[in-house]
Amino acid sequence: GAGVSQSPSNKVTEKGKDVELRCDPISGHTALYWYRQSLGQGLEFLIYFQGNSAPDKSGLPSDRFSAERTGGSVSTLTIQRTQQEDSAVYLCSCAETDTQYFGPGTRLTVL
Amino acid sequence: QKEVEQDPGPLSVPEGAIVSLNCTYSNSAFQYFMWYRQYSRKGPELLMYTYSSGNKEDGRFTAQVDKSSKYISLFIRDSQPSDSATYLCAMRSFDAGGTSYGKLTFGQGTILTVHP
Numbered sequence: 001g002a003g004v005s006q007s008p009s010n011k012v013t014e015k016g017k018d019v020e021l022r023c024d025p026i027s028g029h030t031a032l033y034w035y036r037q038s039l040g041q042g043l044e045f046l047i048y049f050q051g052n053s054a055p056d057k058s059g060l061p062s063d064r065f066s067a068e069r070t071g072g073s074v075s076t077l078t079i080q081r082t083q084q085e086d087s088a089v090y091l092c093s094c095a096e097t098d099t100q101y102f103g104p105g106t107r108l109t110v111l
Numbered sequence: 112q113k114e115v116e117q118d119p120g121p122l123s124v125p126e127g128a129i130v131s132l133n134c135t136y137s138n139s140a141f142q143y144f145m146w147y148r149q150y151s152r153k154g155p156e157l158l159m160y161t162y163s164s165g166n167k168e169d170g171r172f173t174a175q176v177d178k179s180s181k182y183i184s185l186f187i188r189d190s191q192p193s194d195s196a197t198y199l200c201a202m203r204s205f206d207a208g209g210t211s212y213g214k215l216t217f218g219q220g221t222i223l224t225v226h227p
Binding site: 004033035040041042043044045048056059091093098099100101102103104105 | 115117119143147152153154155156157160199201213214215216217218219220
């Protein structure tokens with residue numbers, strides 16, 4: 001009965017490095033979403049996976065951002081050549097029906 | 112202009128007060144409306160979900176939607192210190208494809224503090 005888990009919980013990196021953020025959704029939830037939450041801001045949609053359909057990448061801010069979902073379960077969000085403006089909390093959510101369940105997020109700090 | 116506008120506060124009220132949180136939106140396609148609560152360093156959790164104009168009540172919480180005015184509200188009665196959190200409104204449009212539920216568009220969140 002575990003919820004959504006994300007790792008790492010905190011990540012500090014240097015500008016220009018690549019980072020990978022992981023999301024383990026609730027088993028059986030076919031929809032998976034990534035959002036970004038900057039300080040004092042609401043959540044900004046990044047990307048959405050639904051089953052075997054092509055992902056909705058319309059929210060990715062640049063081509064430095066990519067995500068994949070393997071076997072319809074675990075998802076990885078990759079940010080290449082990180083910039084200071086990438087510093088934020090990255091949240092993953094999943095859904096079986098219409099309700100999205102969120103993980104605790106990964107707090108990314110780019111120095 | 113953002114699609115969803117929410118007063119960020121912060122809002123500070125005494126225990127027992129009635130709290131009113133509001134969002135306005137500009138996209139007429141939004142049909143489903145939610146309120147999430149987010150404690151510090153945690154992910155958002157769903158509080159209320161509605162898809163029609165009018166009121167929906169759940170315990171001390173009432174969600175109100177006025178589609179004609181593009182305005183939604185969350186009322187908290189008898190507020191408690193444990194209600195201190197950030198409250199986020201969220202909404203999405205109807206997906207006619209039927210196989211996906213689509214992204215949520217969020218307000219920026221209102222920080223609420225209920226002091227004893």
